Amino acid sequence: MGTDLLDAYRAVRDRMCAIALDLDAGGLATPVPSCPEWTVHDLLAHNVAIPAAIAVGDLPAGDQQAWLDGLLAARRGQPVAELAAEWAGLDEVIGGVLSATAVLLDDLATHEHDLRAAVGRPDHTALEADLVLPAALEAISAGLVERGLGAVVVEAPEGTWSSHDAEPGWTIRASAWEAFRTVGSRRTAEELLAVPGTGGGAAYVETVDAHLPLPRTSLREP
Numbered sequence: 660m661g662t663d664l665l666d667a668y669r670a671v672r673d674r675m676c677a678i679a680l681d682l683d684a685g686g687l688a689t690p691v692p693s694c695p696e697w698t699v700h701d702l703l704a705h706n707v708a709i710p711a712a713i714a715v716g717d718l719p720a721g722d723q724q725a726w727l728d729g730l731l732a733a734r735r736g737q738p739v740a741e742l743a744a745e746w747a748g749l750d751e752v753i754g755g756v757l758s759a760t761a762v763l764l765d766d767l768a769t770h771e772h773d774l775r776a777a778v779g780r781p782d783h784t785a786l787e788a789d790l791v792l793p794a795a796l797e798a799i800s801a802g803l804v805e806r807g808l809g810a811v812v813v814e815a816p817e818g819t820w821s822s823h824d825a826e827p828g829w830t831i832r833a834s835a836w837e838a839f840r841t842v843g844s845r846r847t848a849e850e851l852l853a854v855p856g857t858g859g860g861a862a863y864v865e866t867v868d869a870h871l872p873l874p875r876t877s878l879r880e881p
Contacts, residue, residue, distance in 0.1 A: 664757040664764050665750065667787040671767050672706075674785055675774055676743040679703050682778065687739060691777040692878050693845055694770075697731075699777055702770055704734040707746045710763070714752040761794035769795075769843045772836075772880075781881045788817045788835035795842050796822035802866040803828075811863065813838040814856070829859035844871035845878060 679687070679699065687700040694702060708730035712718070719726035734742070756763050768791045775781050792813055800823040803811065809828020813820045817835040821827070831838045832855045840846060841854055848864045851873070867873065 662754075664761055664790060665754045667790045668753060668757060668764050668767060669750070670787060671764070671771050671785075672746060675703065675706070675767075675771050676746070678774060678778065678780060679739050680743060682739075686778055689777050691773050693773045693776065693874065699774060700739065701731055701735065702774055702777075703739060703742055704737065705731050706767055706770055707742045707749075708734055710749040710753050710756070711745060713756065714749060761790070762798065764790060765794035765798055765843070768839070769845070772840065772845075776878065776880045783834065783836040786836050786839060788815070788839070792818070792820045792835055792839060795839055796820055799842060799866055799870050802869055803863075806862055806866055808862055808866065809858070811842060813842075827858065829863045830856045831859075832856045840880065842867060844868065844873050845880070847874055847877055850877060 682689075682699065687698065689699045691697045691699060691702050697705070705727070709727075712726075712730055717730075753763060768786065771785065772781075775785070792815075796811055796813070799811065803809075803822055803825075808825075810825040811822040812827045812830045813835070814830060814832045815835040815838055831841060833841070837854075841851060844867055846854070848868065851864045851867060852859065852861075864873070
């Protein structure tokens with residue numbers, strides 16, 4: 660599984676770098692609606708900075724957000740070509756992290772579609788669903804268990820996935836891409852309550868929001 664996750668990570672990274680390297684300065688300065696404090700350049704730098712920091716043993720000792728903000732601030736002036744080259748050289752540390760947890764893949768795949776939405780290049784087929792959906796559902800599973808909630812089950816044309824070993828409490832019937840954006844906090848509370856399927860409700864919205872804050876206004880993604 661670790662090799663599969665690394666291959667998927669590389670595929671996502673390659674697609675993101677191809678888009679970023681094709682943008683001019685104005686495109687790189689475009690705000691990212693789902694990450695309103697970031698530009699496209701910031702989003703790319705964030706994804707390079709985390710494995711680069713892990714590689715040199717720079718781990719958060721206290722406030723994780725302050726650590727993330729510091730990593731990003733240090734790379735704001737770095738050319739995209741340098742970021743892409745550095746990122747390509749970090750496979751060893753990325754593979755090590757992925758052998759323990761798929762969180763880096765989940766985060767990266769989320770940001771691929773944040774990037775695509777920001778620059779108007781959507782592609783709902785650009786998703787390694789068999790690896791990314793389980794990672795996204797696992798990310799919210801602890802919160803579901805803590806609240807005593809049933810499993811979140813995704814029933815999509817591409818496959819079926821469940822957050823944890825429990826009776827279904829919220830079944831999402833949508834494409835793998837839409838389900839991924841839903842459980843990945845890229846939909847408002849109102850949109851989560853209206854997603855096609857059965858079950859769900861306020862407790863599930865609160866669980867997703869607690870993992871990553873939901874947008875307060877619709878991202879209106881194509």
